Amino acid sequence: MLRNIVLLLLLCLIYSLEASDSDKCVTVNVNNLNDLVLKTFRPKPCMTVNINGSGKMEILSSDKFKTPLSNTPLAQVRITGGTFSIDPNFFKQYRHSLDVVTLENNNIPKLGYHVFQDLILRQLELRSNNILFLSNPFYNCSIYNLDLKHNKIDHLSDITFSYTRLFHVNLANNSISIIEPHSFPDTVITIQLSHNLLSSIGQNIFSNLFNLVLLCLAHNRLEYINFEKSDLGKLEDLDLSFNSINNLNQAGFSSLRNLKRLNLRNNHIKSISATNLQTSKLKILDISFNFFINFPHASLPESLNVIYVFGNPWNCKCLFDIEDSFSGNVVSNTMDCKLSQIVNAPICISYGGLCVDDRNNTLINAFSKEVSLYSNDCRDLLQNVIFDYEH
Template structure:
């Protein structure tokens, strides 16, 4: 056998060692990959919960002041809420698989440019309850898949042109509870998919109509708790797909006649907590598809007849906390035959619901009249048999026979809330349901007796009416007969009292005419000759 040269042997040995080293490296990498879960768990910060099966990391109140850098790079949900993080550093580049990131309730002051350049799969970003004072059109660069952005309760003061242009798929944007007083006309440019926008509790003094006109897909707009005071015509022009409009606490005292024009599909309108002194009937009448209306905590005194004219599809009406409201007039809801729920609660001066004010509502099932000033209630106010819920609690109810119908209704409907008497004194705090007709001072409480009396009264009235009608119809003939009767009676009386002056009378009385004294001679009168038989 020929011996191998030392050089050749050295080359073979080197090749063997190299191949073995490569094999060792492959095995090591495989082992590392198989133990990545244990390694990730080992790097989980104190106070955090890291789950490598669900790929979720939660760090709440963990006293973190920087973002963790050694977490599993494949995590999809990272929730670091209520910590002390002040900025977003470069460690974000390691978590490219993130779909949900929550950094709310931290100490973030600003967001460096391109902080999210590697989060192309991120769908939800929550930065609320921080101290962010500004954002630009580069702040959110890279977030092409983002659908939800929450910047609620920060220190933003203005929205510049095109600030959200890098978010083409954004559907929900929350900018509530900031200090925004200025919105550039093209601030919302590029948000063609936006469906929900919160701008409530800011410092806007007027509706940014021009800015809103770019949001053709918007379905919900929340702009309450600002300082508008006035809504001009076409205030929401361009938002023809809007279904929910929230103007709660917007400071409105005046609404132009055509303020809501261009909102054909509006389903819910919140005008709660404004300064309206009358119900804006004319302004609302064009919202023919409106289903829910919240209009409590305003300053109107009365709900007049046809207050909600035109709202034929209205299903829910909430008038809560209207401190000046005193009266509901008959026909106030006459145009709203599809009403299912009416809430007239916590109106401290509301004492009068006129008869039939809630009649003509065949679909009414839920009625709340709690915390008002109602003393008594007529049976003709509404039809209680159709109701599923009735709440009359916390009213100064005077329990007497006028509420016998309500007592019977409460016994028929066990699911109705309990009603306690406020007066008279001997019934105070007693449940109306537990009383009887005698307790309420009803003399005729037997239904059959009442029915019989009603029948007798109706029969008497009908008889009298018939007699009056007959007398009226034959009044002329009866008047003639009465005249004839009086004339004939008078004639008989005259004949009975006629003096004895004729010959027959005398003969009848046995006096011959020759024996009757001759009448005195009257000049100018010729004597009447008497013929002897």
């Protein structure tokens, strides 16, 4: 009896070791995709291909992977270092098994029509591939995380993600200057669009995204925004920092009824209407490094926990009024990086104890000078009030 138990345990151990070994990736180094056919390696469901080629354009097609992977249910594939276009039939052969696809540091100028058609992926990583154009490559796909950052995409249209179930998309560090209405599917939960070339956001751009929770538009060239007619009832995090916004009169923040964190840091905003702040769930507001002299603090919701105000040319009486009105909350007038160590950093200017809206360039010039000295240290630390979500 005991002997049988021991044998059974040994068999279980051997099986578990074999199973864990089968989960490991095989890495293949080749000079070009054609070399894959000649390579001899043990097929595994996870595969990494490192291409050390001359940069000559190739085609990533099904025949490249036929030997010895034709009978292997490939779950994860990673390809780096190549210059190629993708045969629409390549990924279809693994559509029942693929879970993660990573194509990075390649040269793939165009993702053609239906390249990833019918795939159900947990992760699709397409970063740093010099992609210029997306010609509806995701048709009839379901993708939980799509990473397209560090490419050269300049335009999103209503067919870019058409007929796609997409939940989290990262398009940071591209050259996007145009987003057409309904460019994103209504399934999207988070959108990362920082470090692009957007100059305006019209009221219809995100009008269909009623599931959106996080939207990051930091580090663009935005001068105008309007969310008034956008159906963004679930949006909780909005990052508009490091842009050129100077007018928020038509921003439509009041329509964002679930907004909890609003980052307006480092813009050119001089004033904001009280109606724009009437969002009942706002918890964190960052207006640092703008041109505020006064602020309609009385219209801020009771839900607000923290407001960051440093780096504005405040009238002292107006600033003290804000602090007094939030005696139970936090009004942060300090920096959480090296700027907080500047002994002579100005805070506000007094006008004989009166709260007047006179513009004073002394503080504006002083802040501009100090921020330029420490921009590399501070901006990386302070640009995000946005949090990651898991759904």
